Amino acid sequence: MTQTTPKAQPAVTSDVPGLRLREVRKSFGSVAALQPTSFDVPAGTLCSLLGPSGCGKTTTLRIVAGFELPDAGQVLIRGEDRTYDPPQRRKLGMVFQNYSLFPHMTVAQNVAFGLRMARVNRAETEARTRRMLDIVHLPQHADRYPHQLSGGQQQRVALARSLVTEPSMLLLDEPLGALDKNLREQMQFEIRQLQREIGITTLLVTHDQEEALTMSDMIVVMDRGRILQAGSPAEVYEHPRNRFVSEFLGTSNIIDCTVMGAERGGLRLRLPGDEGSSGFFVADAPARPVGSTALVAIRPEHLRIVPAMEAGPSEPRATVSGHVFRGATHVFQLKRPGLDRPLMAYRQITGPVGETALAIGAEIGLSWLPGTARLLEDEPMREDAA
Amino acid sequence: MTAAAATSGRRSRRALGAGLWPVLPAVIFLLLFFLLPLAENGLQSLYVPDAAGKPVFSLDYYMRLFTDSYYLGVLGRTIWVSLLATIICILIGYPVAFFMVRHAGRWNGVMIFLLVAPLLTSIIMRTFGWNVILARNGVLNSTLLSLGLIERPLRLLQDPSAVIIGLVHVLVPFMVISIAAVLKGIDTRLEEAAELLGASRWRTFREITLPLSLDGIATGAIVVFMLANGSFLTMLLLGGGSVVTLPLLIYQQFLLVQNLGFAAAMGNVLLVLAVISLFLQLRLIRRDGGAS
Numbered sequence: 001m002t003q004t005t006p007k008a009q010p011a012v013t014s015d016v017p018g019l020r021l022r023e024v025r026k027s028f029g030s031v032a033a034l035q036p037t038s039f040d041v042p043a044g045t046l047c048s049l050l051g052p053s054g055c056g057k058t059t060t061l062r063i064v065a066g067f068e069l070p071d072a073g074q075v076l077i078r079g080e081d082r083t084y085d086p087p088q089r090r091k092l093g094m095v096f097q098n099y100s101l102f103p104h105m106t107v108a109q110n111v112a113f114g115l116r117m118a119r120v121n122r123a124e125t126e127a128r129t130r131r132m133l134d135i136v137h138l139p140q141h142a143d144r145y146p147h148q149l150s151g152g153q154q155q156r157v158a159l160a161r162s163l164v165t166e167p168s169m170l171l172l173d174e175p176l177g178a179l180d181k182n183l184r185e186q187m188q189f190e191i192r193q194l195q196r197e198i199g200i201t202t203l204l205v206t207h208d209q210e211e212a213l214t215m216s217d218m219i220v221v222m223d224r225g226r227i228l229q230a231g232s233p234a235e236v237y238e239h240p241r242n243r244f245v246s247e248f249l250g251t252s253n254i255i256d257c258t259v260m261g262a263e264r265g266g267l268r269l270r271l272p273g274d275e276g277s278s279g280f281f282v283a284d285a286p287a288r289p290v291g292s293t294a295l296v297a298i299r300p301e302h303l304r305i306v307p308a309m310e311a312g313p314s315e316p317r318a319t320v321s322g323h324v325f326r327g328a329t330h331v332f333q334l335k336r337p338g339l340d341r342p343l344m345a346y347r348q349i350t351g352p353v354g355e356t357a358l359a360i361g362a363e364i365g366l367s368w369l370p371g372t373a374r375l376l377e378d379e380p381m382r383e384d385a386a
Numbered sequence: 387m388t389a390a391a392a393t394s395g396r397r398s399r400r401a402l403g404a405g406l407w408p409v410l411p412a413v414i415f416l417l418l419f420f421l422l423p424l425a426e427n428g429l430q431s432l433y434v435p436d437a438a439g440k441p442v443f444s445l446d447y448y449m450r451l452f453t454d455s456y457y458l459g460v461l462g463r464t465i466w467v468s469l470l471a472t473i474i475c476i477l478i479g480y481p482v483a484f485f486m487v488r489h490a491g492r493w494n495g496v497m498i499f500l501l502v503a504p505l506l507t508s509i510i511m512r513t514f515g516w517n518v519i520l521a522r523n524g525v526l527n528s529t530l531l532s533l534g535l536i537e538r539p540l541r542l543l544q545d546p547s548a549v550i551i552g553l554v555h556v557l558v559p560f561m562v563i564s565i566a567a568v569l570k571g572i573d574t575r576l577e578e579a580a581e582l583l584g585a586s587r588w589r590t591f592r593e594i595t596l597p598l599s600l601d602g603i604a605t606g607a608i609v610v611f612m613l614a615n616g617s618f619l620t621m622l623l624l625g626g627g628s629v630v631t632l633p634l635l636i637y638q639q640f641l642l643v644q645n646l647g648f649a650a651a652m653g654n655v656l657l658v659l660a661v662i663s664l665f666l667q668l669r670l671i672r673r674d675g676g677a678s
Contacts, residue, residue, distance in 0.1 A: 067578055087581040100579040104597050113593075117584035165583065 016079040018043035018169060018201025019064065024073030026059055033059040035225045036073065041218065043078070046195050046202040048212035050248070051222035057205045058173065060222075064203060065171055066090050078168050078201075093162030093200075094171040098178060099154045101146035107133070107157050108142040114165040132160040135194070152183045159191065163198065170195065172204040176211060188214050209249045213237060221245050242377045246297040253298045253343045254376070262287040267375065269294055271316050273338025278314060280368075285375045295376040302372035303345035305332060307358065311365020318343065320362045332358065334366070431651035447651035457635075461655065464631040467546070468614035471553040475610045476603055478554065479561030483602070486562070487569040501559040509556065513623040516552050517543065520624075544626035552620040557613055561606035568602030569595075608667045612660050632656050 017040040026034040034056045041047040049057035062068040064075055066087035075083045082090050101110050108129055115125040133139045136156035146154055155175065162170060175191070176184045192215050195202050206212050212219050213233045220230040221244075229241045240246035243254055257269040260279045267288060270279040288294060308317060321342055322333030327349075334343040343366075358364060431448070433441035451457045486497050504512060519525045520542040527539040542548055572595060580590040618633040625634075632652055639649035 065578075065582060087578070088584050088586060090582070091584075092582055094579065094582050096575050096579060098573070098575070100573065100575045102576060102580070102594060113580070113585075114583035117580075117589065161579075161583070 016043060017041055017076070018045070018078060019047075019203060020074075020076040020079075021060070021064075022074040022076070024060070024063060024070045024075060026056075026063060026068060026070050032225055034063075034070075037225075037227055038073075039220055039227060039230055041201055041203060043201050044199040045217035046192065046204060046215060047218040047220060048204045048206055048216040049220050049222055050206055050209060050212040052207055052248070054224075055222040056225040057207075057222050059225075061171055061173055061203060061205045064169075065092060065094060091165070091168045092171055093165065093167035093169070095155070095158045095162050095173065095175045097174040099146075099158040101154055101157055101161070103146055106143050106145055107138065107149070110146065110157055111160045111164050113161065118165060128164055132164040135163075136160045151179050152187060155179065155187060159194070163194075163200070167200070170200050170202040172202060174206055175204070176206075176208075184211075185214075191215065213249065219249075221248060223248075239374060240297060240376065243295060243297070246374070246376060251300050251344055253300060253303065255296050255298070255339065255343075256293050257296045259288045259290055259292050259294050261290050267294065269296060269375075271336075271338070273336060274316050277316070280373065281370060282373055282375045283371065297374045297376055298368055298372060300331070300344040300346045301329075301348075302368050303334075303343065304367045304369075305334070305345050305347065305358070305364045306367075308363040308365050311367070315365035315367050318364055318366050320358050320360050320364060323358070323360060334364070336366075427650045427653060430647050431654055434647060441647075447648050448655075450648075451651060451655060460630055460632060460635055463629065464615060464633075464656075465659070467549065467553070467629060467631060468611050471550055471557060471614045472607050472610045474550065474554045475558045475561040476607060479558050479606060480565055480599075480603070482558075483562045483565035483569055486566050488574075498563075501562055504555070505559055509619050510623075512556065513552060513619055516548065516555070516624055520548050520551070543624065544628050546625065546629050548624040549621055549629045552624040553614050553617060556617070556620065557610045560609045560613065564606030564609060565599060565602040568599050568605075572598050604670055605667065608663045612663050615656060615659055 019041040020038075021040075022038050023036040024034060024038070025036045026032075037056070037060065039047075049060055051057050059068065063070050064077075066082070066085055066089075069084065073083070074081055077090065077092075102113065105113070111132055112125050112129045115128060120128070130139065130142070133142055136159055138153060138156055138160070141149060141153065141157075146157065149157065158175075172191070176187055179187060188211060204212070204215060216233055218230065219233055219236045221228045221236060223244050229236055229245045231239075236245065237249050240249065240252070246252040246254065255271060257271055260268040260270050262268070263281070264283075265285075266281055266283040267285040268279050268281055270277060282296065285294075305318075305320075311317075316336070318334040318336040320332055321335040324331040329349060330347045332345045332347065334345060336343065345366075432443055432445070434444040434446040436442045451461065482497075482501075486494055490497050517524070521527070522539050522541070522543070524542075526542065527536075530536045531539065576594050576598070577590050580594045581587070585593060615631075616633055618637065621629055621631055621634050622637075627634075632655065636649045636652045636656070639645045639652065
């Protein structure tokens, strides 16, 4: 980092977003790949586009990269309109799903490619290439060919290649998809750390909710070419706006409840098959007509279960219908009359294993902390065939 | 353990033996009609009749081939004509292959058919077709004349240019198919990666696409070169003696002069050229980065 002084990057000013999409729209033939979409990625942060395949996340990334032109809308990178610039002029770094390393070039040649294209002189190219390989812990592999490297090493080379030109933004297209689980977790941390150190605005495309949750400052959940929700990982996880978000990020118990009445700016709801009880309270919910149905999401880790005889008299009851031991947690399946799908509940294992397992068929009492049950925006709908 | 290994070894040997039986007819056929004549050919080229007409072991035929300026010229011309045809095939074939793979889309199948269709007609038919087009009062000349582009008919037949045109026409499909097969395997994301790193379209082609498709060019070049080396009818019918290459000379020595030994020696030289080409193919193609 000493002998070469890269061009000073424009100071990261908080008011100019690193990336801004304004009403960007794209169709392929008659298929609308992307509905008009707008979002901002604050400079220096990592934003994930999360969704199932075909949700428009890859199209969005390709529009930002310049591989596709949008039908309408604007792409601003660091405040500059880049909508119709060719990829060559956008000064972006990108790591592709399969790394896309040039197979006929050595590691060093791969990393130096962008510098060579920018006509950086040889001495500086060598110095910056070497420095970048040091950063990704591969200095001794400079003369190898990509196919002689492991998946994780190829990943690092791809990262080095994309960052050595000091791009204004980094694009990551499912960068960890091809790695096995342990390596993936390790690389998640490494990429995140590097991204923070450099302070580069980053757009990550992934279908892996765990990856999005662990790596991002901001998650944009997409489905069928639309943004469903955007926010910090905690926000999106804790306050899913609708059924799709709630189910795509983590596991959720989604229950059709009945509105009993409005109180204190929230709603009092009743579980199905729980007539006569006083129900439970959900805060911050707009009033809905009494007797209408409301979708409520409760995370399995928020459900507390105790044997029925230890439970309070007002707690709803359920029967244990299944149990799986998952190392750090017990996973219980619970059945309750009036629910068409069993509920899932996790119980952290704190003591010796085997101690707390509830027998299948046991009756239990259900409870949850106020605030962990979320009202979803969706109108209750019948289970989709899809 | 060892017993088990032994039985499994015996079983696999027996399986291998059993598997060989069906190919036996082919092996016998090759032995009788390919390897034996080849050996006979080799021997014949090494025995030159002495003054009394009695065959004596001698490298005389080969000496003559490699020292006599006429024969050296023929050898050189054979290689030169093949090389020229190969280069033209690359120049014509690469863009066609590129278009087929990248832009033809659902027309790809049609293009392959159009490419292969000429190969399904007999070479005599194709060559006579060129005769009709290139003849003194043929289609090309009369068109050029009527357009006023030329004053006198061009002499196109019985000329090296006719040979090259004929060779390229016959051989270009091999080039296109070899190159297209390799181009199809190149991940376009590599090109996108290069463009995002600042490479222009042309630079991307030169730095990424072209080097990665060299295997296809080399395969096509070797196939075309070998086929051109051995081509006979095109030389005979379109060249009309203006381009004397080894196959023509062999034909001459064999049928007209009836010097079988000399013809055999020339055949062997042609064979060595083919073997060298194949060797180059094995050595040059699929070097480093080919794996991914």
